[in-house]
Amino acid sequence: MKNKKFLFLSVISIMLLMLLAACGGKEDTSNTNEGSTKGDNKETTSDIKFLSMVTGGTQGTYYALGGTFAELISNETGIKTTAEVSQASAANVNALKAGDAEIAFVQTDIAYYAKNGLLMFEGEPMEDLVAIGALYPETVHLVTTAKSGIKSFEDLKGKKVSVGAPGSGTYANAEQLLEIHGLTMKDIQAQNLDFGESTDGLQTGQIDAAFITAGYPTAAVEALSAQADVVVVPVDSEKAKALIEKYPYYTEDVIPAGNYGLAEDVPTVSVLAMLAVKKDLPENVAYGIAKAIYGNTDKIGHAKGAFIKKETALNGIGIEVHPGAQKYFDE
Structure with missing residues (x-):
């Protein structure tokens, strides 16, 4: 009788061990796609879950393009991106500087002034201002x-x-x-x-x-x-x-x-109009932004979409290009 009881307990113990082993071998993948980009065909993750893009007034070209760009970036990177109304170039640089936005529409001349501390940025250069790429003539x-x-x-x-x-x-x-x-x-x-x-x-x-x-x-x-x-x-x-x-x-x-x-x-x-970010934006995110815009120009319905080309994206910028964006254009 004792032998039968011992055998029964042994079988139960083995079954419990097998069950625990099976559960422990499963990998939790529930969050692997959150805030990810797919540059280089390799999915990489980022802690960033939201991007704010500052544009311009509602009757200007920046705002007209901003909604499309935000949707393209959201789809490409998996990071929710929204286009915000703003006072345009100079105000947009200040928004980047203050951390109130991550992406900005900026004129190339204003970006040059900001980077070098000239005119409206006299004595206050934004040394970490970098470009994603040029867009179209302003x-x-x-x-x-x-x-x-x-x-x-x-x-x-x-x-x-x-x-x-x-x-x-x-x-x-x-x-x-x-x-x-x-x-x-x-x-x-x-x-x-x-x-x-x-x-x-x-x-x-x-x-x-x-x-x-x-x-x-x-x-x-x-x-x-x-x-x-x-x-x-x-x-x-x-x-x-x-x-x-x-x-x-x-x-x-x-x-x-x-x-x-x-x-x-x-x-x-x-x-020229351009997109600018701060240099500390993760490389894979900057890569995803560049890919979203310059890899999907056929989806830009505005007339200025015809001017937005990866072949000319580095022309006339005048400031340093973010390494992530540079990687996309190099490929």
Whole structure:
């Protein structure tokens, strides 16, 4: 009887040991895909679970592209990314610096100023600012209406002109273009308005002209053209060349006829739009951001999507590229 009882207990013990061994051999994989990227066909994990991308005003090109970019990045990296309304380039650099955002739309000229502590960043360089890549030309529009009678920069004297917020990219562009035409902010009645406020002001006659730096066609000017005869004041080639000689991050540009109801091409100048991050962003995350944007340009519905190419993503940036993004372009 004792032998039978001993045998029974032995069998039970063996079965319990086998059960424990089986349970212990299972690997917990419940969190392996959270915050991951798939660069190099190898899934790597990151502690980052959320990315904030600062763009611009709701009627500008940054915001129009931001939603698409956020979705592409979310899908590629598995990190939830959202596009936020902002005051654009200079404010976006400050948001990166303060840790309020991880990705920023920035003009290349503003990125250069920030990196080197110039103009609106005088004495406060952001040394850890790096690029993901260049996007498309940011065309400087000097917009007015036919009823204003303004046809040249010289006609701006004494007029109410929107120049963007002090310290913004648009403000710097306005100041430099006025300078090259022999004018200063003191020669105009400068108004610090955003794009939507500018075009509303033009429509109602509260202002006479507005500087708007954005990829064409930009929503604010398109909306104005539905209500008024839009005029974009040209920058002739001689003035453009003088501007570029002094400020080499500019390039000559043209707003083609048909945009905003224009009957003819309008010569002007542009800088570049780019995406910037901080250097301490994990390499695999920066790689995933670059891959999401430049590997899916066919999914960008905005007209500026045609300019966004991995072959030209490193042209004209002027600051260091994040190693993760550089890795993607090298491949």
